[in-house]
Amino acid sequence: MSTTAHTTGKTTSGATPAPASDATLAEIVATWAEGVAFEDLSPALVENINSRVLDILGICAAAAPLDTSRAVRRFAASQGGAGQASAVGVGEQLPAAQAAFVNGVLAHSLDYDDTHLPSVLHPSASVIPAVLAAAQAHGSAGQDVIRAIAIGLEVSVRLGMAGYDSTAQNSVFFEHGQHATSICGAMGSAAAVAALHGGAELIRNSLGVAASMTAGIIESNRTGGTVKRIHCGWAAHSAITAVELVRHGLTGPPTVLEGRFGFFQAWLHGAFDPSAITGDLGERWSIEDIFFKPYPANHFTHAAVDAAAALRRAGITPEDISSMVLGVPAPNLRTIGEPIDVKRTPTTAYMAQFSGPYAVAAGLLGGGGLEVGLDDYTDELAQDPVRRAIMAKVDVVPDPECTAIFPMQFPAVLTAHLTDGRTIVEKVLANRGGNENPLSFEELTRKFRDNARRTMTTGDMAALEEGCRILETAITVNDLFTGLTTVDPDHLQK
Structure with a gap:
């Protein structure tokens, strides 16, 4: 793995010019993200993202009755603040960061969320809750939501792949005891939420601030504890918090990724592959390598x-x-x-x-x-x-x-x-739900129904299915997800 930071930009899609040759990695990523337009996304990619939104929300509904889910709802409700966004199973709206926290926890609690290979990241469980909460708080349109999710997933995966050791065929994050899903998920989610609200400068600074909030260790995989379930929720919460801090005037270091005391030095002791971040950025979407999970198991x-x-x-x-x-x-x-x-x-x-x-x-x-x-x-x-x-x-x-x-x-x-x-x-030889054996929106709808029927009414499920299927047509997403607050963790629909 390389320890030298990549400092040359590539021409990217969209109207934004490529960054200067001495641009930092965060500046390259932010410039690319600003230049991404909804029109750059193929119809297949739009359907892919719509399917991921439906998939994550169904998992959240199924996870609502868990004891850990009840605990985080109580925690979020106790934090106060004006209601702005919907959280699964909470009968009133919460501040966006708290709603993102609750939904992010539930999205990852059943080990049923999607997986990127070969980094073995679970990016949607943090990016989608963060974007949906921020979008509700600011009345964002469906196309803006889809664009932001695409950016967030891409950034998460690329940072994760920068820490992938192809020789050992394993994530260096994992070998260090770090949960790359939450660590890289916080960064991707921050880029996504920032892309909803502003351009390259906001995105770069949000990455710089979010890097000081990334966290997650996986010792609970070995010796027990339920703390791993909060990791994606905290990543989503950190993303919204970081962006709001930047909007209020906080700034982050431009060399936050490759710097001497930056993200990769802190997490990977400086050993990372910068080309995994910038190589073919704007030419190929890594989202294609994120596998849906058809079954609720490892x-x-x-x-x-x-x-x-x-x-x-x-x-x-x-x-x-x-x-x-x-x-x-x-x-x-x-x-x-x-x-x-x-x-x-x-x-x-x-x-x-x-x-x-x-x-x-x-x-x-x-x-x-x-x-x-x-x-x-x-x-x-x-x-x-x-x-x-x-x-x-x-x-x-x-x-x-x-x-x-x-x-x-x-x-x-x-x-x-x-x-x-x-x-x-x-x-x-090819996993169902992956790029060689994909699941259709209709198949993912069957998965959604099997999950959501446990805590949602038939009418609310149907409305959410339709809203996700045509998410790009929504003038504002605020009304699409009101059914989340009616989820009943004590109800099991037979």
Whole structure:
């Protein structure tokens, strides 16, 4: 990885001139962002972003009953201030930063939000709550919201990729114990919110201020605690706060990213790839590499669900199978296949979400949502004797073909040995929801309904679906999301 800051600009889309050759990274990013116009976004990209808004809001609705969600709503409501934006499950509007905090927490709480590969960032869970809250507070139009989200996602991903080590095939943020999703998400969200309200100078200064607010460590992944759920919410909150501070006169350092005491020195000890930030900026959208999650489980398990579902659709039943071998990328083995006795006998829904054998059982039996949904990951089902019997038949091994593809995809090869002597192999080499196997707006609407039905009325769901489908036509987004305040965390629609 390079430790030398990139200082040359590229011609970007839009009317804004390219920055001078001695421009800092923040200035290059800000100049590009100012030059982005809604008209620069292809119809496919607009639909992509509309789908992400719907997806995130459905996840927020499903997460509303969690104890952690109740805690952050109580916290946000206690902060006071004039109401300006809607938060899921809060019966009155909150100040924009507090609404962004609540929705950002809920968006990331179910591990169901989208994932960028190979950085393994979850950018929408902070950028979308931040932009929607700021847009409601200022009466922004739908096209402005879509443009801002596009900018925010792009900045988040590019900063994340600047910390990706292609040799180790891993994020350096992660190796340092840092949650890049929240750290880079705060920066991307700040760029997005600033782009709603001003030009390059506001965006650059907002990046400079937000950098002092970025945070997130992932020790809870190892030893427990629910703090990780607040990371995207705090990133969204920090973004709105940073932009408002700049609007009131605060400034940030122009060398905030590459400086001697800047963002990358602080987080990555100065080891980063500046070309990941500026290379083909304005020519290619990294949003295309953000994968939707069709299933509410660790992304490494998704291809296993699809491979097992292919067996089911071919008429293979659990009784027909004597044994199965799930081949996965070697780096994934420790997450979803080891220790195998534990992965075959999860005792909680959370453990099931990280089990390759459970993913095979879930896909083979089928379920809700797009193949399996939230109702297929419960403590009771994790201990279900039928699923345990299927899991007992599954070995998880490293597969060379899958390892060669990783981490651009999280593939799987499932080999089923049948009781009649046949062997059937199902390969899923491109993840569903990714750039090679995308989900349509209609499919994501099915996911949204499976999530939102738990806490929203049918009428509110329909209104939100339609509003997101044609978000670009909204004169103001204020009325589109009023249904969020009517979410009932105690209601489960059957």
